[in-house]
Amino acid sequence: MTVQDTSVPAADAPIVVSQGPLAIVGGGAVDAALLVELAERGVTLVGADGGGDAIGDAGLTPAAIIGDLDSLQDRAGWAQRTRVIHIPEQVTTDFQKALYSTQAPVTLALGMTGKRLDHTLAALSAVLQFAPSRKLLLVDEVDVALAVVGPIRFTAGPRERVSIHPLLPIRFEQSTGLFYPMDGLTLEPGGLIGTSNEGTGGVVEIIPADDTPWLLILGKERLWDLMAL
Structure with missing residues (x-):
């Protein structure tokens, strides 16, 4: 269980810095074809815990996988292919961990909605927290929401x-x-x-x-x- 808190731990410096658009991928509903299109257009892909597996299912390798890693399959296997960043604190969600550990001019969030309502609500809370400091877009099967x-x-x-x-x-x-x-x-x-x-x-x-x-x-x-x- 993740206990929500209004305070968000901050990394001393972003772990992943992208000069172009970045997509954080979670374990919710993800369009694999869109992931492929994003990669082809040069968007940096980062998995939020089990979202790393969603990227892998699309035949792609994320630039990093970030989270408490309680949902990631074959953590050791992923560690041989990309950066796997374990953040054990339980104050924030994996989406928030990925947000405070990255930096980019535009950030997409895929797989943060759908499947579980509590994850969708948590994603909206994260968007509210981070919208003043970075450009964020939530993407689902039908819509795109710009904060x-x-x-x-x-x-x-x-x-x-x-x-x-x-x-x-x-x-x-x-x-x-x-x-x-x-x-x-x-x-x-x-x-x-x-x-x-x-x-x-x-x-x-x-x-x-x-x-x-x-x-x-x-x-x-x-x-x-x-x-x-």
Whole structure:
């Protein structure tokens, strides 16, 4: 069992530093074809404990495997092929361990959702903690969720689904390009949320009142667009 804590241990220095995009892979639902595409595009792959096996199942070798290693199969075999970094502390999840042990301009998280609801909720908690300090995207079978701090501007097609999800209570000053405007709305978990909004076609701009992290959720086909923002 992992006991959650608001404090996150920090490594003296990142163990894995990527100059380009990095993908942290967990043991949830993972699209093997997407992993192959990421590797072909030069994205660094890191396994969060059992996520190393998901990378191996796709025929790939991660740059490192990080975690408490209670789920990794054949730890000794992996140690002969890549860096296996054992972090035994039980204050954080393996996703958090991988986050505080890595550094990259853009970080994707795959296999952090699906299969187990508690893992999905833990992933959202980790995103909330790390969003102010790094660009994070959660990727599942259908969607990609970008953790946003502050305003954002992007394009969306007519009637394209654009979901805005609050991680904490957050007020939005204004928006343009959305079928349901966000002007003056306060969203919060357990209250009003912004799922299943739609683009009107063209530029979408969303401006919150402060720097509280929130999620912008688009279809998975928009992954590379969101990475470029």
